Amino acid sequence: MDDIVSPALVVDEDKCRRNIRHMIAKARQSKVIFRPHFKTHQSQIIGRWFREAGTEKICVSSVTMAEYFAADGWHDIMVAFPVNTREINQINNLASRIQLSILIADSSVLKFLKSNMKHPAGFYIKLDVGNFRSGFHPDETEDISRTLQEAAENELLQFKGFVAHAGQTYQTYSLNDVQKAYTKGSRQLTAITEHFKKEYPGIIASWGDTPTCSLINEFKGIDEIRPGNFVFYDLMQFHLASCDWEQIAVAVAAPVVAKRKMRNEIILYAGAVHLSKDAVEISDTGHVFGEIVKLTEKGWERFSQPIYLNRLSQEHGIFHCPDDFWNEFEPGDLAGIIPVHSCLTADLLRGKFYNLKSEAFFGEQG
C-alpha cells in the first residue's frame, strides 16, 4: 500500500465477491429477484463483479447514478428515490434507452408524470412500513387506487408493484427486533400487493435494507430484495449483527500524522470529509466514528483490545491509543479504520478506491 499517500478506501475484492455470491445464493434459495442497490459502492468496476455473478437488475438512489451505470451497460435500473420532477428530462432520456423503473411517493408527482412522461417506464408505489421516511401508509388503499387510475391514463407508465425499505432496522439492537420489523413490514407489503394484484396482475412486492436481507432466511410473500450495503458491510452492520467481522470488505487507510503522548492520542489524516460524521454507540465508550485496525498485506486485523476512533473534525481523526499498541503507530504509517457507515464513506472517497488484491487504485468518479 505504498502508493497510498492520502485517505483511501481499501477494498477487499475477494470479500466483496463472497458477499455478493452469498446474497445471490440466498435470493435464489428463497426464489426472490435480486436487485442490489448500487448506491453503496457507486463504482462501475464493482458493478461488474455483480454482473459476473449473474446480476442483471439493479437499484440506485439518484438519476445521476442511473446514468452512470447505464453508461456501463446496465439495462434494468430502478431509481429507488421519490421522483424528482425537476429531473424529468434526464428521466425521459434514460427511459428512452433502458428499462427504467421509478418510485412514486406522492400522488401529485404521478399526475405530473402522466403529462410529461415521453417514454415507457415502470413505476413502483413506495410504501412506508414503519421507517417514517417517505411513501404511502399501508392504510391508504383508496388514495393508492385513485393514483393508479390516474396513471393508467398514460400508457407509457406501467405499474410494477410496491416497494418498502425498512430503514428502522438500523435503529434496532437485536436479531429479534429485526425479525419483528421484518415480520410486520413484510406483512403490510405483501397484503397490499395481494390487494392490488386482482386489478393489476403481475405486480410484485420489493423489499430493501441490508439488516433484514442479511438476517432473515425466508422471504415469504416477497418477490424481490434490494440490499445494498452488504457488498461492503461496515461497523454499524457488525454491531447490528448483520454480518460477521470477516464479511466486512472495506477499511479506510489513513496516514498517521502525529502522536500526543501526554494524552495517549494519535492523530490521523482522516476526517469528516473522508469518513462522514455517522457514528455508532459502543457501550462503555460512547459514540465512535470507526474502529482502528492494523493494516496488513492480506488486509486488516483487529487489535486484541478494540480501539475506536473517538473524535473527528474536517480532516483530523483522533483516537485514544492504549499503551500496549502505542508503538504500532508512527507518523508516516497507515492506520486502518473500519468505517461506521460504508455507503457514506465510499461516497466521500469516490475516485480513491484501492484494490487490496491487485494492489492498485481503481478510482472512477460516479
Place this chain on the structure above:
Amino acid sequence: MDDIVSPALVVDEDKCRRNIRHMIAKARQSKVIFRPHFKTHQSQIIGRWFREAGTEKICVSSVTMAEYFAADGWHDIMVAFPVNTREINQINNLASRIQLSILIADSSVLKFLKSNMKHPAGFYIKLDVGNFRSGFHPDETEDISRTLQEAAENELLQFKGFVAHAGQTYQTYSLNDVQKAYTKGSRQLTAITEHFKKEYPGIIASWGDTPTCSLINEFKGIDEIRPGNFVFYDLMQFHLASCDWEQIAVAVAAPVVAKRKMRNEIILYAGAVHLSKDAVEISDTGHVFGEIVKLTEKGWERFSQPIYLNRLSQEHGIFHCPDDFWNEFEPGDLAGIIPVHSCLTADLLRGKFYNLKSEAFFGEQG
C-alpha cells in the same frame, strides 16, 4: 433558479464579498496579517473574490488543496494540517514553486523533514491551546526547543512561528465563553512566541477559528488571523452568534419530492451526501440538520416561525412543516436549507455551486 434540478449550493456573491471585506477591514484595524482559510469554499472562483479584495496569503487544510490554489496563481500558502510525510513528494514539488508553509505537530515529523526536504519551506509549530486536537502543549517549551534545534540542521526549513486553532469555541454557547477561550488561548500563544523570539527573531503568532475572529475586536499580541468559515457562515455560526442572519451567504437548493400530510412532513432531495450529518442543537426542537428557508429571486427568507430540517438519510431530508406553510412547498419546487456546517456542505457540493447574482453554476472540482 430553473437550471437547478438537483441539490446545489446557492452562493450569494454580494454577501461573500461583504464578509470578506469586513474581515479584511478588521484585520487591518488590528494590524494583523490576514491569511484566510480556503478549506471552506475550496473554489478558485471564490478565491479570486479574496484576491480582488487584496488578499495575498492563504491557508488550506490539505496538500491537494494547496496544489489546486497554487494552480490559480496563489504564491503564499500555509497547509494548516500536520505534515503527512507520505506526501513528501507533493510537498517538495509545491515548495519548489511557491512560498509554502507547513505545520509541525510532532517532533519526529520534523526529523523526517530534516532529511527529506529538498526545497525551502517555512514551518510553524502547532500549539494546542485547549482544542485538544493536535500540537504541542504550551508547557512543552523544552521539547519545542530541541525540535527547533534539530530543524536548524536543514537550512531549507525556516521557522516562522506558532499556530493555534481554538476549535473549542465551536462548543461554546456565549460571547463570554468565546472571549474566555480567546483570552486564555491567545495568552498562551503570545507567551510562547515571545519566549522563542529571543532566539528566533521575526517569528509570528498565528490564530485561527471563525468564532473568535468574528467576535473579538482586538487581537492583542496576535500577528496573523486565519478564519475560514466566515466567507459563508452557517447555522452553527449563527447560533454561536458569530454572525447575523444577513451575513449567511449560502443556502442549499433542494427539490421537494414528496409531501406526507398524515405526518405533516415534507421530503426533500437533500441528504447526508449533500449536507453532511453535522447537526446543531436547537432548544425545544433537538438536533437539526439545517433551517428551511424560502428561496426567492434575491436569495432566501426565513419563515416567520423557524422550520428545521429534522431528519436525514443518504439522499433524503425530512422536515415537519407547520400548517401555515404547508402550501409553500409542492413537489418540483425548490426549498432552501441553511446548512449547519457550510465547510462540510460546500465540500460535498463541490462542482455544484450556483451564483445567485449571475444566475449560473460556477462548478469546479477542487
